[in-house]
Amino acid sequence: MKKVGIAVLGLGWMGQAHSRSMLRIPSLFPDRDVQPELIVCADVDASRRERAVQDFGFLEAVEDWQQAVNDPRVDAVWVTSPNMMHIPMIEAACAAGKAVFSEKPIGGKPEHAVAALAAATAAGVKSGVGYNYLWAPLVIHAKSLIESGEIGEITHYRGRFLSMYGSDELGLLTWRFYLDQAGYGVTSDILSHSVSMAQFLAGPISEVVGMKNMTITHRPIPQEGAAGHYGRGKPEDPKGLVENEDFASMLCTFESGATGTFEASRTMVGPESQNAFEIYGTKGAIYWNLERLNELSVYRLTEDLSSGFTTVFGGDRFPYHGAFAPGQANNIGFEDLVAIEDLAFLQSLVNDTSFSPSFTEAVDVVNVQQALINSWETRAWEPVISLAPEGN
Ligand SMILES: NC(=O)c1ccc[n+]([C@@H]2O[C@H](COP(=O)([O-])OP(=O)(O)OC[C@H]3O[C@@H](n4cnc5c(N)ncnc54)[C@H](O)[C@@H]3O)[C@@H](O)[C@H]2O)c1
Structure with a gap:
C-alpha cells in the first residue's frame, strides 16, 4: 500500500x-x-x-x-x-x-x-x-439511469442551490461577503455546485442569460477569533458592507438542445440547503435534493399511462454507500461524500489514473459563470466560450 x-x-x-x-x-x-x-x-x-x-x-x-x-x-x-x-x-x-x-x-x-x-x-x-455532491451515490445512480436511456432524451434541466446560510441579518460578515476574499458571491459559492452537477448529468451548457440581486447589504463584523460560516453577531455589533451578490438566476441552453433554468440564493428564508435538480426527459424524470440526500425520485413513462414517481432510497446496492452503512435506507451524510471524493483522488494518485472533477471541470464551470457575468452587463443571451488555456 x-x-x-x-x-x-x-x-x-x-x-x-x-x-x-x-x-x-x-x-x-x-x-x-x-x-x-x-x-x-x-x-x-x-x-x-x-x-x-x-x-x-x-x-x-x-x-x-x-x-x-x-x-x-x-x-x-x-x-x-x-x-x-x-x-x-x-x-x-x-x-x-x-x-x-x-x-x-x-x-x-x-x-x-x-x-x-x-x-x-x-x-x-x-x-x-x-x-x-457529484459523488453522492444516488447522483452517480442518476447519471447511470440517464446514460442507459431510462428517461429518454433530456428536454429540460432545473438546477437550484437555495441555502439559508446568509438569511439571518445578524449572520456574520465573514470572508464570503467580501470581493477581495471570496470574489463573486453565490455564483462562485453555490451556483458553481449546481452548474457542475448539470454539466456532469446533462452535458455542456452553450449559452445563458441571467440576473443577480443583493438582499442584505450590511452584516455584523466578527468581533473575536475565527468566525465560522454559520456564526451570528449581536444587534449592537458594528456593521460592514456586503460586497457581492446574494442571488443569481439564469436560463440556459445545453449543447444537446435541452433547456435549463438555475437559481442560487444564500438569503431566502425556507429552503435550508436545497441543492437540487429536476431532470425531464422524453421517457421519464429524475429529482434529487441534498435535503433528502438518501432519496432519488424517478418517473418512468409506461405504455398504460399508470406511471407515477417512485422513491428510491439509498443503500449498499449503489456505489460507495456500503462503505458507510450496510443494507437499504440506512442513511449517509455530507462528510461521507467528502470521504468518497478524497479516496477517489488518493487512489488516482497512487494508481496514476485520471480523476474527475479536476481543474478541467472547474474551468467548465467558470466558462458558464463568465457568460452569466457578461449577461448581467449586456442584459442579453451570452455564448459560453471556453476559457481553458491552449492545449487543455
Ligand atoms: N464543497 C463544499 O461543500 C464546501 C462547503 C463549504 C466550503 N467550501 C469551500 O471550502 C473553502 C473553505 O471554506 P470554509 O467554509 O471551510 O471556510 P472557513 O472560514 O470555515 O475556513 C477557512 C480556514 O482558512 C484559514 N485561513 C485563512 N487564511 C489563511 C491563510 N492565509 N493561511 C492558512 N489558513 C488560512 C482560516 O483561519 C480558517 O480556519 C472555500 O473555498 C469554500 O468555497 C466547500
Whole structure:
C-alpha cells in the first residue's frame, strides 16, 4: 500500500472535513491501495493549529502555508482556505511538484480557475476540485439511469442551490461577503455546485442569460477569533458592507438542445440547503435534493399511462454507500461524500489514473459563470466560450 503525505491549508469547515476523511478512509475502505498520512496543517488561527495536532493527529501545524507546501514529507496538498487564497496556494503546490486538491470554486473569479488549470498542466501534477455532491451515490445512480436511456432524451434541466446560510441579518460578515476574499458571491459559492452537477448529468451548457440581486447589504463584523460560516453577531455589533451578490438566476441552453433554468440564493428564508435538480426527459424524470440526500425520485413513462414517481432510497446496492452503512435506507451524510471524493483522488494518485472533477471541470464551470457575468452587463443571451488555456 502506497503512502501519501498530506498538507491541509486552512482548518475551517472543509479543512476539518477533509482531515477527518483522511482519518476515516482506512477503516471505511479496507480494500484501498493508498494510506493517507496527515503531515502538516497550516492555519493563521492559533487555536485551529492546536486542534490540528491535538485532535486530528497532524505531525505539525504551522502559520505559514508555504512552509507546509514545501515540506518534503508532503506529496499532496489540500487547499481549504477562503477562495481568494486558492490561487497562490495552488500555484505554489504545482511549482513544488505536489498533487493538489482544491475546494471549489477555485478562486473567486473565472480567471482563477483558468490560472489553476494552467499551473497544474505546466507542472504535470494531478488536480482535483471539491464538487463533492457529484459523488453522492444516488447522483452517480442518476447519471447511470440517464446514460442507459431510462428517461429518454433530456428536454429540460432545473438546477437550484437555495441555502439559508446568509438569511439571518445578524449572520456574520465573514470572508464570503467580501470581493477581495471570496470574489463573486453565490455564483462562485453555490451556483458553481449546481452548474457542475448539470454539466456532469446533462452535458455542456452553450449559452445563458441571467440576473443577480443583493438582499442584505450590511452584516455584523466578527468581533473575536475565527468566525465560522454559520456564526451570528449581536444587534449592537458594528456593521460592514456586503460586497457581492446574494442571488443569481439564469436560463440556459445545453449543447444537446435541452433547456435549463438555475437559481442560487444564500438569503431566502425556507429552503435550508436545497441543492437540487429536476431532470425531464422524453421517457421519464429524475429529482434529487441534498435535503433528502438518501432519496432519488424517478418517473418512468409506461405504455398504460399508470406511471407515477417512485422513491428510491439509498443503500449498499449503489456505489460507495456500503462503505458507510450496510443494507437499504440506512442513511449517509455530507462528510461521507467528502470521504468518497478524497479516496477517489488518493487512489488516482497512487494508481496514476485520471480523476474527475479536476481543474478541467472547474474551468467548465467558470466558462458558464463568465457568460452569466457578461449577461448581467449586456442584459442579453451570452455564448459560453471556453476559457481553458491552449492545449487543455
Ligand atoms: N464543497 C463544499 O461543500 C464546501 C462547503 C463549504 C466550503 N467550501 C469551500 O471550502 C473553502 C473553505 O471554506 P470554509 O467554509 O471551510 O471556510 P472557513 O472560514 O470555515 O475556513 C477557512 C480556514 O482558512 C484559514 N485561513 C485563512 N487564511 C489563511 C491563510 N492565509 N493561511 C492558512 N489558513 C488560512 C482560516 O483561519 C480558517 O480556519 C472555500 O473555498 C469554500 O468555497 C466547500
